Amino acid sequence: MRSFRCVLEGILFLGMSSVSYSQGCTLGINMPPGEFDLQTGTLPEAWPLNASVQYIEFFGITYGIGGTWYYTSLPAAFQSALEKAYLNWSAAYPLNNSNVTWDFGGISVPVGPPGHPAWHKWIVVNPADIAPYVAITRSSYANYSPIGQVPYIRLVASNTRWSSADTSPASTVAHEIGHTMAINDCENCLAGSAGTIMSYQPQNGWAAPSACDDVQVHLTAFQ
Numbered sequence: 221m222r223s224f225r226c227v228l229e230g231i232l233f234l235g236m237s238s239v240s241y242s243q244g245c246t247l248g249i250n251m252p253p254g255e256f257d258l259q260t261g262t263l264p265e266a267w268p269l270n271a272s273v274q275y276i277e278f279f280g281i282t283y284g285i286g287g288t289w290y291y292t293s294l295p296a297a298f299q300s301a302l303e304k305a306y307l308n309w310s311a312a313y314p315l316n317n318s319n320v321t322w323d324f325g326g327i328s329v330p331v332g333p334p335g336h337p338a339w340h341k342w343i344v345v346n347p348a349d350i351a352p353y354v355a356i357t358r359s360s361y362a363n364y365s366p367i368g369q370v371p372y373i374r375l376v377a378s379n380t381r382w383s384s385a386d387t388s389p390a391s392t393v394a395h396e397i398g399h400t401m402a403i404n405d406c407e408n409c410l411a412g413s414a415g416t417i418m419s420y421q422p423q424n425g426w427a428a429p430s431a432c433d434d435v436q437v438h439l440t441a442f443q
């Protein structure tokens with residue numbers, strides 16, 4: 221893997237229209253913005269520090285006209301895409317300081333209401349159901365209130381709907397995981413290892429958080 225080491229030294233440069241960080245990461249150029257939950261607007265949309273997240277391959281139900289079409293099997297290429305993207309995110313955790321890990325939680329297993337353990341569910345749907353997107357992620361929160369602390373909201377569940385028409389599934393998976401790791405879309409950012417997985421530009425097979433993604437995840441959610 222990359223030998224890059226993330227050492228946050230704060231803002232080095234306050235430019236006219238951009239902010240650069242010590243590793244040459246510039247917001248909006250090769251680094252995505254942070255993502256914050258919609259309830260508070262200030263807490264990072266990310267799994268808790270040290271979280272162990274179960275990812276679920278969900279299929280087996282098909283609704284009819286006017287409903288959502290869930291496919292009844294997950295293409296093999298999509299299964300390997302999940303494994304690849306999660307492995308890449310796991311490799312990044314020393315760099316993003318999260319210690320978040322992901323484990324395969326099963327196929328179409330029941331998942332309860334938002335709670336424990338944290339889970340990320342993947343549902344393959346008819347492309348018409350989520351046009352114009354290839355995939356879309358929605359997250360749920362719950363109040364964690366450890367003894368002695370005031371309750372605070374953290375991400376406990378995330379649900380990604382994913383089109384079977386996706387031609388770059390590993391890149392898409394890595395991007396959608398990014399939405400659960402406190403980084404948001406940066407449509408016109410550079411893509412690939414020198415850019416961000418949150419770019420909408422062609423990733424050309426890149427399916428991992430970049431060095432600048434690691435910086436922003438660390439900065440937004442895991443300081």
Ligand SMILES: [Zn+2]
Nearest residue numbers: 395399404405
């Ligand atoms: Zn996105």
